[in-house]
Amino acid sequence: MSRQRENVGPARAALLARRSDFMSVGVFSAAVNLLTLTGSFYMLEVYDRVLVSHKVETLIVLSLVALVAFALQGGLDLLRARMLSRIGARIDVQLSPGAMTAATVLPLKGAGAGEALQPSRDVEQFRTFLSSAGPTAFFDMPFMPIFLIGCFLLHPWLGVLAAAGGATIIAMTLVTERLVGPRARDASQAALLRQVYVDAGRRHAEVIASMGMGPAVAQRWERLAEEARAGLLSVSDAQGDLGSFARILRIVLQSAILGLGAYLAIEGQVSGGAMIAASIMSSRALAPIEQAIAHWRGFAAARQAYQRLNALPVLAESRHVDLPAPAQGLSVEGATLAVPGRALPIIIDANFELKAGSALAIIEPSGSGKSTLARALVGVLPPARGSVRLDGAALDQWDRAALGRHLGYMPQDLQLLDGTVAETISRFDVDAKSEDVIAAAEAAGAHELIVSLPQGYETRIGEGGAVLSAGQRQRLGLARALYGSPFLVVLDEPNSNLDAPGEEALARAITSIRARGGLAVLVTHRPSALQAVDKVALVMEGRIKLFGPRDEVMRAINEQGGASPRPARPVAVPQAGSATP
Secondary structure: OHHHHHHOOHHHHHHHHOHHHHHHHHHHHHHHHHHHOHHHHHHHHHHHHHHHHOOHHHHHHHHHHHHHHHHHHHHHHHHHHHHHHHHHHHHHHHHHHHHHHHHHHHHHHOOOHHHHHHHHHHHHHHHHHHOOOHHHHHHHHHHHHHHHHHHHHHOHHHHHHHHHHHHHHHHHHHHHHHHHHHHHHHHHHHHHHHHHHHHHHHHOHHHHHHOOOHHHHHHHHHHHHHHHHHHHHHHHHHHHHHHHHHHHHHHHHHHHHHHHHHHHHHOOOOOHHHHHHHHHHHHHHHHHHHHHHHOHHHHHHHHHHHHHHHHOOOOOOOOOOOOOOOOOEEEEEEEEEOOOOOOOOOEEEEEEEEEOOOEEEEEOOOOOOHHHHHHHHOOOOOOOEEEEEEOOEEHHHOOHHHHHOOEEEEOOOOOOOOOEHHHHHOOOOOOOOHHHHHHHHHHOOOHHHHHOOOOHHHOEOOHHHOOOOHHHHHHHHHHHHHOOOOOEEEEEOOOOOOOHHHHHHHHHHHHHHHHOOOEEEEEOOOHHHHHHOOEEEEEEOOEEEEEEEHHHHHHHHHHOOOOOOOOOHHHEOOOOOOOOO
């Protein structure tokens, strides 16, 4: 049983969690559909009893009863619609965190922007359909036989005609779905690509404007937009054709039943009231199908969203044992690193170890993989082979959120989210204490800079830190990395935009990390950043060529004029499958 639960997709699990709510909607639907018979019975009684007896009192009583029944039907229908809206909202609450997780995790696995954003769009599509009038049609369909049976009871030929009309509409719906379904999926994908392209244009607006790329970008967007429009028009036309056919067929069928009923009444086989009642009941029997067709596009989109959500890997991370806070060191053991979508590895068989209180500078010619190694050290790029360990535990043994509290990371692309300075430093921790935020800012040498801003720590930085200079963004990114005094701090080119005071603050921050027994890993190409570290690793051609004490490694590099060095024994890194030279 537990294995079956594990295999249930997130969307299916969300529906199962609302099973009792859907059962309540079903009960309300049963009551609404039974009360829908009021009109038929009212007409039957008026024609067959009131008009025959000429009793006004009977008409008044029947009218009052019908009025109460209609009011009750309207009230229950209103409550049913509100129940479905709230079910949709609760399902959104259950699925949205997973969709947000997917948006942040899928890009790390090589997913494009469209694929990463799709789960969030799917959750919205799913919720929108559940909150619309579309689901009521599917709740009403099981009660269609009641109205068809009513037509059969009035006269078998009336029932046969009503059933034949319903079967024709259902058959047309299934054929249209088979033909339109693939086009609907393609149209949805094209619309998503168009939106992703618009968002990319917004993010790169400065580059596009400065280099006159606007017309070319607009032409490419128009091609994407044309594909999306063509697909949406195709789906819309198919749905419109089916909807028009269903409406006309229902009107023709209702008139045909009225005509057949009139003929049967002339022949004395049914009464005049039965003729009118059969017409009303046949119309009500086909109403759910017509309503379903009217919302078919929303239903098809919601079904595709449901399938995609269930096909995703488990969005929430699996449970992990709570490991103790790391305090001993970091080890990289035979790690081979490859970026998703790239066949060849970038780093091959990396091996080194750092003890608490150490600081490592990773240096390399441009493009040799030092940033890739930095990503692996913080767990955002799992090794294709080998492992990265904190206190002997591989990073994938940690709960992601728990591990994040022990890590500080400053990537080359700072990726600052819109928010206040304090929120940015505290990593949007709602329980952050002011003293911890200020301590991180002071450790990064950014406190004076921050209080000089218009609203100080409450200054909003804009998306990507748009209101800040490059140097200010880098100081803020360093403060965020230092927040909470993490054990391991990985900084990728942290001084690329820093002035002299900024570099001094960076050196003090690294010294402070070492003094409190933490670890610092610095990816850099500027020699001034090496003053606070005690270890250096040289990465060339995808391998760690040298690793060891800073002065020894730098001496080995300088002796060979900065060329690809032959590792000296004290600092050599043995590679898997080869002897140390």
